[in-house]
Amino acid sequence: NAGVMQNPRHLVRRRGQEARLRCSPMKGHSHVYWYRQLPEEGLKFMVYLQKENIIDESGMPKERFSAEFPKEGPSILRIQQVVRGDSAAYFCASSLQQGADTEAFFGQGTRLTVV
Amino acid sequence: AQSVTQLGSHVSVSEGALVLLRCNYSSSVPPYLFWYVQYPNQGLQLLLKYTTGATLVKGINGFEAEFKKSETSFHLTKPSAHMSDAAEYFCAVRGDDKIIFGKGTRLHILP
Numbered sequence: 001n002a003g004v005m006q007n008p009r010h011l012v013r014r015r016g017q018e019a020r021l022r023c024s025p026m027k028g029h030s031h032v033y034w035y036r037q038l039p040e041e042g043l044k045f046m047v048y049l050q051k052e053n054i055i056d057e058s059g060m061p062k063e064r065f066s067a068e069f070p071k072e073g074p075s076i077l078r079i080q081q082v083v084r085g086d087s088a089a090y091f092c093a094s095s096l097q098q099g100a101d102t103e104a105f106f107g108q109g110t111r112l113t114v115v
Numbered sequence: 116a117q118s119v120t121q122l123g124s125h126v127s128v129s130e131g132a133l134v135l136l137r138c139n140y141s142s143s144v145p146p147y148l149f150w151y152v153q154y155p156n157q158g159l160q161l162l163l164k165y166t167t168g169a170t171l172v173k174g175i176n177g178f179e180a181e182f183k184k185s186e187t188s189f190h191l192t193k194p195s196a197h198m199s200d201a202a203e204y205f206c207a208v209r210g211d212d213k214i215i216f217g218k219g220t221r222l223h224i225l226p
Contacts, residue, residue, distance in 0.1 A: 004158075005167075033213060040124065042205060042218035043159075056212050091158060093214075104214055106159040 002027070004094050005074075006107035013114050019079040019086070021110045023096030032075045033104060034067060037089040049075060082114045117142045117208040121217035128226045134178075134193040136220050138206030141187065148189045149207040149214065159205065165189065176200070182193055198224050 005024040013019050022081050030051050035043040048056040049069040060067065064082075069075040079086055089111045095103040122137040140146055147166050151159040163174025170182040180191045189206060201224045206217040 035216075040218065043216040045213045045215065048212050085207075103161060103164065105161075108158040111156075 004092055004105050004107035005108050006090075006092050009108060011110055011112050013082050013112065015083055015114055016081050019091075019092050019112055019114075020076060021077040021079075021083050021112070022074045022094030023077070023094075024074040025092075026096075026105055029096050029105075031095045032069050033093045033095075034075075034077050035091045035093065036060035037091060037109070043091060046077070058087060079098065079112075082112075084114050087112055087114045117146065117210045117215045118219055119206050119215055119217035121204075121206050121220050123220055124218065125221045125223065125225040127225055130198045131195050134191070134196045134200065134222065136204050136206075136216060136222065137178075138191065139187050140161040140189060140206070140208045142208055142210075144210070147209040147217060149209065150174065150179045150189075151205045151207060151216075152176075152179070152190050153205065153219075155202075155204045162191070162204075191201075195218050196222075196224050196226070200224055 007022050032049045036045040037043045045059040046069045047060050052054045052071050064079045064080045089109045091109045095102045095104045118141045120139045128134055139162050149164045150162040150226045152162050153159050162178050163172045165172045165182045173179045182189050203219045203221045205219045207214045
C-alpha cells in the first residue's frame with residue numbers, strides 16, 4: 001500500500017506562470033489536507049477536502065489559489081500567476097476518515113521555486 | 116480554537132544526553148495531540164499521538180511524551196540522544212477537521 005504520493009517533488013516556475021501540484025492519497029482515504037511550509041514558520045493549514053467537496057478553506061489565500069479533489073484522480077492544488085512569495089514546500093496529507101483522533105499521513109511534499 | 120506553542124526553535128544536546136522538546140497547547144475541547152518528525156527534504160512522520168487514556172505515550176525511535184492537562188503541555192523526551200535523531204520536530208493539535216502545527220524545533224546532536 002503506497003503512501004501519499006505527491007508530484008512533482010520539485011517545481012520551478014517563472015513569475016506569472018501557473019503551478020499545479022498533485023496529491024494522490026493513500027488507498028481508501030477520502031480526506032485530503034494541504035499545508036504550506038515556509039522556513040522557520042512550521043506548516044500552515046491551507047485547505048481540507050473530501051471527494052468533490054471543499055470542507056474548510058480557511059487557510060487559502062483569497063486570490064490565485066484553488067484546490068480540488070475530484071471523484072476520480074488526485075487532488076490538485078493550483079496556483080495561478082505565481083509570485084516569488086509563493087516559493088515554499090507544499091505538503092499533502094490524507095486520512096481515512098474525519099475525526100480528531102484519526103491519523104493523517106503526509107506525502108514527501110512539492111518544493112515550489114518561483115524565479 | 117486550537118493552537119500550539121513550541122518553546123525553542125533550535126535545541127542542541129550531546130549524543131547520549133536527554134532530549135527534551137517543549138510543547139504547550141491551547142484547545143477549547145479535549146485535545147488530540149501529536150508529535151511529528153521531519154528529516155531534511157522529507158515529509159512528516161508520526162512519532163506518537165495522544166488521544167485518550169494513558170497520559171504517557173510511547174512512540175517510535177525511543178521517544179515518549181506526557182500529556183499534562185493542568186499544565187497544558189505535551190513535552191517530547193528521549194533518554195539518550197542519537198546522531199540519527201537530528202531533525203525537525205513538530206508538535207500538533209487536532210480539532211474536528213484540521214491539524215494545527217507549532218513552528219517546529221530543530222534538534223541538533225553534538226558528538
